[in-house]
Amino acid sequence: MVPAEIQALDRADPLAAKREAFVIPEGLIYLDGNSLGPLPKRVAERMREVVEGQWGQDLIRSWNLHGWIGLPQRLGARIARLIGAEADEVVVADSTSVNLFKVLLAALELRPGRRVILSEVDNFPTDLYIAQGLRELREGCELRFVPREEIEAALDEETAVLLLTEVDYRTGYRHDMAHLTRLAQARGALVVWDLAHSAGAFPVHLNACGVDFAVGCGYKYLNGGPGAPAFLYVARRHQKSLKPFLTGWMGHQDPFAFSVTYTPAEGLRRMTVGTPPILSMSALEAALEVWEGVEMAQVREKSLRLTDLFIERMAPLAARYGLELATPLEHARRGSQVAYRHPEGYAIVQALIAQGVVGDFRHPNILRFGFGPLYLRYADVYEAVERFERVMAQELWQDPRYREKAQVT
Numbered sequence: 001m002v003p004a005e006i007q008a009l010d011r012a013d014p015l016a017a018k019r020e021a022f023v024i025p026e027g028l029i030y031l032d033g034n035s036l037g038p039l040p041k042r043v044a045e046r047m048r049e050v051v052e053g054q055w056g057q058d059l060i061r062s063w064n065l066h067g068w069i070g071l072p073q074r075l076g077a078r079i080a081r082l083i084g085a086e087a088d089e090v091v092v093a094d095s096t097s098v099n100l101f102k103v104l105l106a107a108l109e110l111r112p113g114r115r116v117i118l119s120e121v122d123n124f125p126t127d128l129y130i131a132q133g134l135r136e137l138r139e140g141c142e143l144r145f146v147p148r149e150e151i152e153a154a155l156d157e158e159t160a161v162l163l164l165t166e167v168d169y170r171t172g173y174r175h176d177m178a179h180l181t182r183l184a185q186a187r188g189a190l191v192v193w194d195l196a197h198s199a200g201a202f203p204v205h206l207n208a209c210g211v212d213f214a215v216g217c218g219y220k221y222l223n224g225g226p227g228a229p230a231f232l233y234v235a236r237r238h239q240k241s242l243k244p245f246l247t248g249w250m251g252h253q254d255p256f257a258f259s260v261t262y263t264p265a266e267g268l269r270r271m272t273v274g275t276p277p278i279l280s281m282s283a284l285e286a287a288l289e290v291w292e293g294v295e296m297a298q299v300r301e302k303s304l305r306l307t308d309l310f311i312e313r314m315a316p317l318a319a320r321y322g323l324e325l326a327t328p329l330e331h332a333r334r335g336s337q338v339a340y341r342h343p344e345g346y347a348i349v350q351a352l353i354a355q356g357v358v359g360d361f362r363h364p365n366i367l368r369f370g371f372g373p374l375y376l377r378y379a380d381v382y383e384a385v386e387r388f389e390r391v392m393a394q395e396l397w398q399d400p401r402y403r404e405k406a407q408v409t
Helices: 004-011 016-021 043-066 068-083 096-109 124-139 147-155 175-188 268-271 276-292 294-319 344-352 378-393
Strands: 090-092 116-120 142-146 159-165 190-194 213-216 232-233 337-341 358-363 366-369
Touching: 004 016, 004 378, 016 232, 043 068, 043 159, 068 090, 068 096, 068 213, 068 268, 068 294, 090 142, 090 268, 096 147, 096 159, 096 190, 096 213, 096 232, 096 268, 116 124, 124 142, 142 147, 147 175, 147 190, 232 268, 294 337, 294 378, 344 358, 344 366, 344 378, 358 378
Parallel strands: 116 142, 116 159, 159 190, 190 213
Antiparallel strands: 090 232, 213 232, 337 366, 358 366
């Protein structure tokens, strides 16, 4: 039985009605929206419209008739509001990794004479892989991957770009974007932020923080579906001097002139490359409709309340069963997830999933739980801890089925 005070929190929740916009399987408590957001109901409807009506009936006319050609800019404008940017500073295209490649190269070009890409050694690995690939392409490029506590000291006159993910994918630790951006720029560097665990989880203030570049994905807190297109942000002050290195036809000044010579488009469209994937972009567009009328300050307030409740209720279990909290208690340093360390983390997560609480595991010992404020209830958090206690008290994680590691995403 959910206590009355928890029920009262759900009744008073200004975002409570948004839950009805999502497909949530009966009896399931979904704490993995930081890996893949749940399906917004509008997406299935939109996909039928686009596939059967637009593609099926209007065929190639749909590029103009239904505005397919402008999807990258329209979606960028929708996302811009959520991340503190102007509509013409965000475009949707490609994957996060490809966008990171594009903006890193462009940033390096804007800092001639500097050669270092600086990042955190515990940054999300694909970001580090992209930087390593650039080093092979760009003569003289040097990488410096340092522990979090050494980032500030490592910024020097050789640093061209500081590359960071705002929220640590393992622990949920949140960097001070404003401080690190100011510090890097004061030392002559540009800053690229990865917003994979930020966009849609809480308010992001790119322009207020003076950020140069950012990238992010569409399939986590934005609920755009598996493999949803990503987005990139370039501050307006950099756009005129921005040099694209993936020079595809959609980034051309006049793509349908079919000139043999590349001339970059004005503005951020120059950072697009090939034909936009209409089906996946249409799904993301429908998913973003869920955010209409949502105040990001309310999202943040609920996120902190949900994670506070989870941490508070988990405290006795953590003490009893040796679970070490890896997520900061300080609100300013916390994203919208909570993580614990335990040597049997993988088996515990699998046992929890069998009990209807979907979280995930990150190597080597992290149990990770994401909190999507638009669809999670306080009652879900209460019940999740009840089921967690059952798993630990009954040692359900000892079941051999849960101890054999499979490929996890």
